[in-house]
Amino acid sequence: MTKTVTTVLESLNEGLRTAMRKDPNVILLGEDILDPYGGAFKVTKGCSTEFPERVFTTPISEAAMLGIANGLAMSGKRPVVEIMFGDFITLAMDQILNHASKFHWMYNESVDVPLVVRTPMGGRRGYGPTHSQSLEKHFLGIPGLTVIAPNSVIDAGDLLGTAILESTGPILFVEHKLLYTSSIAKIGQGDWVDFSLEVDGAKYPTATLGFSGVTKHHCTIATYGYNLELAKKAAVELAYNDEIFCEIIVLSQLSPFDLAAIEASLKKTKKLVTIEEAGLTLGWGSEVIAQACEGQPDLLVKRVAAIDLPIGNSKALEDVILPSEQKIVQSIREMLKLN
Amino acid sequence: MTKTVTTVLESLNEGLRTAMRKDPNVILLGEDILDPYGGAFKVTKGCSTEFPERVFTTPISEAAMLGIANGLAMSGKRPVVEIMFGDFITLAMDQILNHASKFHWMYNESVDVPLVVRTPMGGRRGYGPTHSQSLEKHFLGIPGLTVIAPNSVIDAGDLLGTAILESTGPILFVEHKLLYTSSIAKIGQGDWVDFSLEVDGAKYPTATLGFSGVTKHHCTIATYGYNLELAKKAAVELAYNDEIFCEIIVLSQLSPFDLAAIEASLKKTKKLVTIEEAGLTLGWGSEVIAQACEGQPDLLVKRVAAIDLPIGNSKALEDVILPSEQKIVQSIREMLKLN
Amino acid sequence: MMSSHIELYRTMYLIRRFEEQALAEFSTGKLVGTTHAYIGQEANAVGVISNLKSEDVVWSNHRCHGHFLAYGGEPAALAAELMGKSTGIVGGRGGSQHIHWKNFFSNGIQGGIVPNAAGMALSSKIDGRGSISAVFIGDGTLGQGVVYETMNIAALWQLPILFVVENNHFAQTTPVEMAIAGSIVGRFEGFGINATELFTSDVLEILPVAEQVIGKIRSTGCPAAIILNTHRFMAHSKGDDTRDKEMVKKLRQKYDPLQIHGLRLDTADKEPCEAEVNQLIDAAFFHANSADLPSLNGRPA
Amino acid sequence: MMSSHIELYRTMYLIRRFEEQALAEFSTGKLVGTTHAYIGQEANAVGVISNLKSEDVVWSNHRCHGHFLAYGGEPAALAAELMGKSTGIVGGRGGSQHIHWKNFFSNGIQGGIVPNAAGMALSSKIDGRGSISAVFIGDGTLGQGVVYETMNIAALWQLPILFVVENNHFAQTTPVEMAIAGSIVGRFEGFGINATELFTSDVLEILPVAEQVIGKIRSTGCPAAIILNTHRFMAHSKGDDTRDKEMVKKLRQKYDPLQIHGLRLDTADKEPCEAEVNQLIDAAFFHANSADLPSLNGRPA
Numbered sequence A, B: 001m002t003k004t005v006t007t008v009l010e011s012l013n014e015g016l017r018t019a020m021r022k023d024p025n026v027i028l029l030g031e032d033i034l035d036p037y038g039g040a041f042k043v044t045k046g047c048s049t050e051f052p053e054r055v056f057t058t059p060i061s062e063a064a065m066l067g068i069a070n071g072l073a074m075s076g077k078r079p080v081v082e083i084m085f086g087d088f089i090t091l092a093m094d095q096i097l098n099h100a101s102k103f104h105w106m107y108n109e110s111v112d113v114p115l116v117v118r119t120p121m122g123g124r125r126g127y128g129p130t131h132s133q134s135l136e137k138h139f140l141g142i143p144g145l146t147v148i149a150p151n152s153v154i155d156a157g158d159l160l161g162t163a164i165l166e167s168t169g170p171i172l173f174v175e176h177k178l179l180y181t182s183s184i185a186k187i188g189q190g191d192w193v194d195f196s197l198e199v200d201g202a203k204y205p206t207a208t209l210g211f212s213g214v215t216k217h218h219c220t221i222a223t224y225g226y227n228l229e230l231a232k233k234a235a236v237e238l239a240y241n242d243e244i245f246c247e248i249i250v251l252s253q254l255s256p257f258d259l260a261a262i263e264a265s266l267k268k269t270k271k272l273v274t275i276e277e278a279g280l281t282l283g284w285g286s287e288v289i290a291q292a293c294e295g296q297p298d299l300l301v302k303r304v305a306a307i308d309l310p311i312g313n314s315k316a317l318e319d320v321i322l323p324s325e326q327k328i329v330q331s332i333r334e335m336l337k338l339n
Numbered sequence C, D: 001m002m003s004s005h006i007e008l009y010r011t012m013y014l015i016r017r018f019e020e021q022a023l024a025e026f027s028t029g030k031l032v033g034t035t036h037a038y039i040g041q042e043a044n045a046v047g048v049i050s051n052l053k054s055e056d057v058v059w060s061n062h063r064c065h066g067h068f069l070a071y072g073g074e075p076a077a078l079a080a081e082l083m084g085k086s087t088g089i090v091g092g093r094g095g096s097q098h099i100h101w102k103n104f105f106s107n108g109i110q111g112g113i114v115p116n117a118a119g120m121a122l123s124s125k126i127d128g129r130g131s132i133s134a135v136f137i138g139d140g141t142l143g144q145g146v147v148y149e150t151m152n153i154a155a156l157w158q159l160p161i162l163f164v165v166e167n168n169h170f171a172q173t174t175p176v177e178m179a180i181a182g183s184i185v186g187r188f189e190g191f192g193i194n195a196t197e198l199f200t201s202d203v204l205e206i207l208p209v210a211e212q213v214i215g216k217i218r219s220t221g222c223p224a225a226i227i228l229n230t231h232r233f234m235a236h237s238k239g240d241d242t243r244d245k246e247m248v249k250k251l252r253q254k255y256d257p258l259q260i261h262g263l264r265l266d267t268a269d270k271e272p273c274e275a276e277v278n279q280l281i282d283a284a285f286f287h288a289n290s291a292d293l294p295s296l297n298g299r300p301a
């Protein structure tokens, strides 16, 4: 590959195509994924041209699409399903929860169901209440299901490739719409000049971002996906204005929960803020905080998330409903009693 | 009504029929709900005989059933839908999340959607992985949706009646299968001899159970639905064997979360154990604990729930996967470092 | 019920101009999000909805502007909704595809509206109100299972519901041949629902057939379907048209409902009508543009 | 492929005896949970599955015991599964309606299995393996939308899948007239899928028709459906029968597949066959009963 990949979208596209090249069992299913269109957000662009016999554009049938992918996965294929907007995953919930995720255990571990459901989530594009949600929280904790979300500091294409080629069970792969156009982070440069980065060796890695040269961080921020971009800005503001240094832990594996990196950071900071775009109640952060507090009784904790409302169409409404850099800064200041 | 109601099932049945008598707009929809069968768990028994024109037995179409109920609710009716097993609610998730729960807010509060979805949840009957789950956790926190669960210390029929007759928005009403045959608790008698009971005046009330005569409780147990029965036994064992007195808070409104009673109890005990039958991860207890810990930093907290696995069919598997009196006792002893 | 030639033309022209203006505002960045223009399909909305009464219900989809305007909705309120303003139909909360006004409703999940419409039809039937529900779906939406669940129940329970399938031969980029096996009429018939199919963009052909089908729903209380073969002249939403440009141009030449029906009008009637509508549209977008943005006002419920 | 008269009888008798024994064990409390007896429908499973090859796939539903035994599954493993034992088909994890062995699968969510079967058919097609998927559903399950989503895709993509609809005229307590509008055959045809309907409990009538339909699926690669009008003689699950007892008795007199086919056999063949099966069933339940209960063995994944 000589083409320089600069956005997360390009990385995902590259990762998808590489996976298809490596394994002839990779099959794509989804609505409007054929070239020249290449999918509503273009992640599948080029795939049908390169592998015409392995890309199936489907009718508007999210449940059947998932059900067919289950059947493919149980008979030697590695299907990758695109749900055009994550909001429609509700239609496939039965196939995900009562079929794909159950078969392996229910059939006494005699089958694998290696399928990946890719879908864009998130707001801030003015698409309104049925095209802007972050519904992944409803799928965290489903036994047998792995939920993954790329971000800008790890290789999103590799992450997708690993999910497609190495999974033995179903994976929900959640791509925030704004992440597509996000640049791949260059740590120590540009926006990221103050930060150092450590990425663990996990299959779906966790990244730890700290302020370079700072020996003691005061607070742990846990987040995933696009919200890292907000977390970063908030951390910079707190560092410059308040001399509060936050260590940011970015997970790519949302479920099953593996919070080792967060716990390690908390040993030092004793303060935890979670950031996510879904509605506050029973979001990803609730589990993170519940686990953290079960493990360590003396923490200060706080969740930053959307207000529990549909996502209004108007930008003015999106702005008040969704989390923002300002709300994160505010929450951390409140938690630390800096106001 | 002269008939003496002794089980929660009878109470629910009575509540449903009373609601139908009170308001001619109450309409029932569900699979196999006509007499003489009266529904798989008999909650609707007698309704179609008394109100033949208001009880609609449906094809096996959970999504359409909910969608039709939405339409009814938005045009003056108060539909009550029975989903035969809670496990099938996945099929109706889109209608619940992207339709019923959204319409009121999305349409700028110009419509109400007063519908009740009743469904049995829970295991311990050997029905296997697709007929034993407690999936309500996936529906907690959906903006616009209220989730209610009856229990044996409040009047379940009244609760259902309130949900049907007084709701302005959609309600998911979750009935644990074992609750049907549970006796209505007589506080201070039989099994309940040691307990005192306080029920708050909320629309969907919260009950606080304490040991009568005990001035200081050591630990707060928060739970809902059938799991109160386990909590009670565990509390009795801890009281007799360990002289640990637990105050039990039983919520009937699961979502939106209103944890005032739990917080009040925690002010005194500083120790919180949540009990639920769903898988541990991102269960109801995660939100309870996250909120509690955000509010008060010095708590000891612990969740008791099922192992994150499908519910095996074999009783031997149900027993290890689901929470039990013994696991609750064990967890509380561990938290209090009594082992 | 409206039916004079000029009135029919006026509504179709109103839809056309509204959509053109909305697309224009998008390119200048005044509108965000997305929009699905109804241009080319105007005769469907007008031909069907002209036959409805005020007690009847309309459920519509992502491509709802034409249905809304044919229903009598305010262009200014729709423009404001698209712009996310507090004066929008639903205060800027819903946007282009999520609106409600009187007995008109739309939602952005393909297919999900169909049982909602059936529920309202059931409500009408229970009360003996005599009103019907009309639900508009596209060809692609026939991919959704809940549509068939609802057909079945509507036929079993004899619900007064009109299924309107606007077959514009594409679902986003997917040609109907890649999305629908068998036949649309055959599908309805398999569920015991009478279906009438038309191949026209002439409002004067759609109007009487819709009248007849709707009349039958009213008199029998039974569901029925109209399949309207039609064409969209613009992209699916904003700029995502993968169809051959020449082909689309030819469609427009042949099937433009405004052209077809416009020929029946005297210039003396048509020109003032168009001028009036042009002004209305300008005013609608002008007012929308200067309206306030919404806020939650501390009311998160 | 098995096809001698006595072999057909043996399999049907095996199913019958298995189900009778399972129901008996329920009443004595040895089995918990629930079970859905296949008694009365034996000719369907045997008639269809006898035509399948080992590479073919079978997806079944809640009423799966007959399908499983016709597929060649071990009665002892099925009995142990019902009893929640570690020697069960899936180690006691699935129970009566959630089993998997070789290319046989079942699940307890009505309709959801249909796209799973289609996915396996697609896999076979992609690889050019020539194998087909057969999926068994009941009349009531035609209420599920995903069934139609799958019909559409199977027809569009020409997937080698056989839809077997066992119309036993009831879904739990719901008579088919209250559950299905239009016609079952018409529904398949609306999606461009050829459907053949039979009204018989005679395995010798089902067998050749299934052979022909399956042969056509193999040769054309296209989906097809068989609608088998049939009758269940026992309750839906354990004791929940709301049907008229006399009516059921009459059905049994007229439509018992074992009676119908049994008449063709000599007593000299039939008796030893029955004796052998009786012993097999006794042994199956005896061994199941004494087998160990499962544990998680510290492996929660």
Ligand SMILES: Cc1ncc(C[n+]2csc(CCOP(=O)(O)OP(=O)(O)O)c2C)c(N)n1
Residues within 6 Å of the ligand: A031, A060, A062, A084, A088, A091, C036, C062, C063, C108, C109, C110, C111, C137, C138, C139, C140, C141, C142, C168, C170, C171, C172, C236
């Ligand atoms: C359940 C669901 N899946 C996918 C989409 C995305 N989507 C919006 S419109 C559309 C195409 C609809 O095609 P059709 O029904 O033919 O209507 P048309 O756009 O042609 O008017 C798609 C796939 C959606 N809104 N809802």
Ligand SMILES: Cc1ncc(C[n+]2csc(CCOP(=O)(O)OP(=O)(O)O)c2C)c(N)n1
Residues within 6 Å of the ligand: B031, B060, B062, B084, B088, B091, D062, D063, D108, D109, D110, D111, D137, D138, D139, D140, D141, D142, D168, D170, D171, D172, D236
């Ligand atoms: C999605 C779903 N809804 C409801 C049920 C409960 N249920 C199990 S079997 C059954 C009736 C099925 O009827 P039919 O398809 O005719 O099969 P039969 O039992 O007659 O063999 C129902 C309603 C289910 N298992 N799955």
Ligand SMILES: [Mg+2]
Residues within 6 Å of the ligand: C138, C139, C140, C166, C167, C168, C169, C170, C171, C172
């Ligand atoms: Mg279309």
Ligand SMILES: [Mg+2]
Residues within 6 Å of the ligand: D138, D139, D140, D166, D167, D168, D169, D170, D171, D172
């Ligand atoms: Mg049946």
